[in-house]
Amino acid sequence: MARKFRVVINNKEYIVEVEEMGSSPIVQSIRPAVEKPQIAEKPQPVQPKKEEQVKVEQAKQPAPTKVGGVEVKAPMSGLIVKVHVSEGQQVKRGQKLLVLEAMKMENDIISEHEGTVLKVLVKEGDNVETEQTMLIIG
CATH class of the missing domain: 2.40.50.100 (RNA polymerase II/Efflux pump adaptor protein, barrel-sandwich hybrid domain)
Structure with a gap:
């Protein structure tokens, strides 16, 4: 009896078909399924108006350790x-x-x-x- 499994490795999805033969399962076929799209937001450039002054961001300081110790x-x-x-x-x-x-x-x-x-x-x-x-x- 063959059984199908969905396996995800490194964000790639595979459909694996396994058939039991005797006491040990053997992989019969592996075919890649549709890769899950990775959604990345593109930052929109912000252009200041001519009248506005451009502020320079200060470097972020490292987060303090927990107050509790x-x-x-x-x-x-x-x-x-x-x-x-x-x-x-x-x-x-x-x-x-x-x-x-x-x-x-x-x-x-x-x-x-x-x-x-x-x-x-x-x-x-x-x-x-x-x-x-x-x-x-x-």
Whole structure:
């Protein structure tokens, strides 16, 4: 029995027909479908009137970091084994913040910033997911 699937790769759509033969599926045919159009807006030039003065835009300044501080996120899911810092504690760059156990290995999470620990969001024995915020340093 042949089955058809729509597959999109790099904004190109393909119709793939697959027929099951024995226990492993084999691709029978691949044909490109209609490519999705990419819509790009063209900027319209603005021409000032002769009476108007042309203003020069100032260079944009980089966006400030979050007012709440820098979030220290879990690089992988695992178990918090040890928390080495507490709220209000000063930390230096390179200082060990906590220990995260993942796949039977203990990983030291070290500070990439100097500052004060504003918030500790985990405790020993907590399970964390990848990219979960564990600490906030201000």
